Structures are given as structure tokens and as C-alpha cells.
Amino acid sequence: MDGTAPKDAGAAEAGAPDVIGTVDIARIMHAIPHRYPFLLIDRVVEVVRNHSAVGIKNVTVNENFFQGHFPGHPVMPGVLIIESMAQTAAVLVVETLGEEAAGKVVYFMSVESAKFRRPVQPGDQLRIHVTKDRNRGNVWKFNAVARVDGVSVAEATYAAMIMSKAAGS
Template identity: 55%
Template sequence: MSDASKTETPDTEALDSADIARVMELLPHRYPMLLIDKIRDMKGTESAVGIKNVTINDNFFQGHFPDQPVMPGVLIVEAMAQTAGALVINGLGGEGGEKMVYFMTIDKARFRKPVVPGDVLEIHVKKIQSRGPVWKFHGDAIVEGAIVAQADYSAMIIDKADKK
């Protein structure tokens, strides 16, 4: 086989999952705002499943609510956005140091059941469309097979070098 007929695929495109170390390479978020523990089933820039192990040690439970801890809905949507951001950066073959993801809109957000300590939150994200730097997604947050939250949202993906 000649070199001309070989096609090189960057390692990042071949990955269909990301452990916490890889998630931290892809995203600038850190504790307490990093809301994804790992990602699985990444399909290019099309879809992925983020995993958040919800524990009583998560800092937001101190005030939401002390006697009946519930994960804030806005943080569930943020976990959707982080999963989508990591998916896109990974699928484009980039590192978090090269790209920035800016959350733009949230539409049709629905919160169906509370998420509590001990839950394993599966965040299923799917790209709806992308036009230039603007990407739109749908997210379903699932616990034990039941949808607990849903949202459509968009983000702008830019090269850090282009940031002004």
C-alpha cells in the first residue's frame, strides 16, 4: 500500500469515550463547575452520553436544599452543555486549549423528576444542526431509564486564537 492511499486519523477522532482526564483536556471547567465524570458513545460530532455520578459531596447540595437535597435544574442543563462541548471539541480533533465553547441559548427546558444524591445522571446529547460556529443540540438527562430533564440549546464554538 502506498503512502498516498493511507489516510491518517487523529487519535481524538477515534475515541468513542473519555475518562475524567480526557474530559479535563477537552473542557476548561474545574471543580466545582466540572459536572461530567466521563463520556461514552461519542459518535464524531453527532452524539454522546455524559455521565455524572451525583453524590452528597457535590457542593450545591449545601444550600439546595439542606433537608431535601436536589440537583439544581440549571446545573443539569450545564452538564448537557459540557457534554456537547466536549463532544464537538473531541470530534473536531481539537484540545480544550485550542477551542472555546460559549453557551448561547436554552429552549424548551423541562424538568420532570428530581435528581438526588446517589443517582447516576446519563446526559444524552445529539447535534440538531451546525452552521459555521453556531451549533444546536438536544439533551435528555436520564436516571435509571427515566427522563428527568430535557432541553434544546445552542453554543458558539470558536478558536481561542480568534477570541476578542
């Protein structure tokens, strides 16, 4: 699929999940404001609107953070793994809200229970599994697990808020 929404979302079976295909990098860049070097997901391979998403981050030795973290032993910083989780969740929010999200930004609010299980290194592919826990108004809470080759490398619970962009943004 090209990642576009079905033309008649109302035609889906009642109670059936609203699943869309791959969200490519162009659509991610349309959905969230992040750009190099801070765009930390390459695609979202599965979105179940209002429920879950799976983001992909291909980790390469060319990442700018590897110059200093750590020279001779490159390790992806844990906070950037958490940020890739947040960006995957932001795409889920925008895909869920559709036109209602136009002109808005998803802001990170809190992180709880972050755990890092093993280092992420060049050549790894992060698969970021994000599940919506709940949302109330413009505040959304998520659970996420990042895996490499099916093995958990990090997990966290976090919250985000969708808001209008500040004037002049």
C-alpha cells in the same frame, strides 16, 4: 478504549459512523476548561463524532450545591443539569473538530424548551444523551435528555458557539 482517536480515521468504512470509546476525566479536562466545583460530567461513555454523545454525572451528597439546595432535602439544581448537558455537548464538539478545536472554547448561547421531569438526588447517576441537531459555522445546536435509571429527568434544546479564548485567558 482509552478515548484516543483512531490513528487512521480515513481507514474507516465510507459512511460508517466515527465512534470512539470512553472519554475519561483527564481527557474531558483537556477538552473543556471547567474545573471543580463546576466540572459537571465525570466521563463520556460514547461519542459518535459529529452526531451524538452520552455523558455521565455521578451525583453525590458531597456536591457543594447540596449545602443550600435544599438543606434536609438535597436536589440537584435544574440549571446545573442543563450545564452538564452543555459540557457533554462541548466534549462532542471538541472530539468532532479534533486539532481544529485546539485553543478554542465552547460557549453556551441559548436554552430552549427546558423541562424538568423529576428531582435528581444524591446517589443518582445522570446519563446525558446529547444529539447534534445542526451546526452552521461555529454555532452548534443540540437536543439533550438526561435520564436516571432509564427515566427522563430533564430535557432541553440549546445552542453553543466555539470561539478562540479571549486574550489573557
